[in-house]
Amino acid sequence: MTPTLFPAHFEGDPVRIARDLLGGTLVRVLDTGERLSGRIVEVEAYDCPRDPACTAGRFHAARSAEMAIAAGHWLFWTAHGHPLLQVSCRPAGVAASVLIRALEPQEGLGQMLSFRPVTRERDLTNGPAKLVYALGLNPAQVSGTPVNSPALHLLPPDTPLTDEAVRVTARVGIKEGRHLPWRFTVRGNPWVSPALPSMDLVGQG
DNA sequence: ACTTCGATGCTCT
DNA sequence: GAGCATCGAAGTA
Structure with a gap:
């Protein structure tokens, strides 16, 4: 039985944590008790203030404040009207996180399709x-709940x-x-997002 | 109040 | 590969 990851596992460099989280499992337990889960096959790290891509760091308003929650909590970044799930990775006051970008469905596929009907299961x-x-x-x-919450946690x-x-x-x-x-x-996994860029920066493709 | 811009997704070609 | 829907937040006024 794999132990649940605790908030303490997410204190540190989001790049390392993202790498370590890849291949893990995201588990969602509905109010009904039904269990939905998926293998994490794509993640990204964001690490303000050293990260030029971390736009939250350049603002000082509610958005970065929400994101700067203490390590080991769920948070959502909104882009183009869509919520993106992340885990905070730095002490309170610093906006840094791992963004979970894609899952390979494991449990509760039918319920997931009910929440989000798609023509191709791949999507x-x-x-x-x-x-x-x-x-x-x-x-x-x-948002703001710890990563080991019963309703949503990580293995x-x-x-x-x-x-x-x-x-x-x-x-x-x-x-x-x-x-x-x-x-x-995860190299070669069909559930990785189709988004570009796909060019490798490290190793060979 | 209005404009611009995304850490996106969908629907075409 | 391109165009558009979408919405919260920032910047401007």
């Missing part, structure tokens, strides 16, 4: 907002992924900071 959870919808997450309800990989199994690329959809190899995907 169910292969994007950061897609997985939020598929798991039926309510950002207002989940580490059964066995750590080898470097060969991990593909390292630039992050998706950002303007600055494209040189940073802070996106981690």
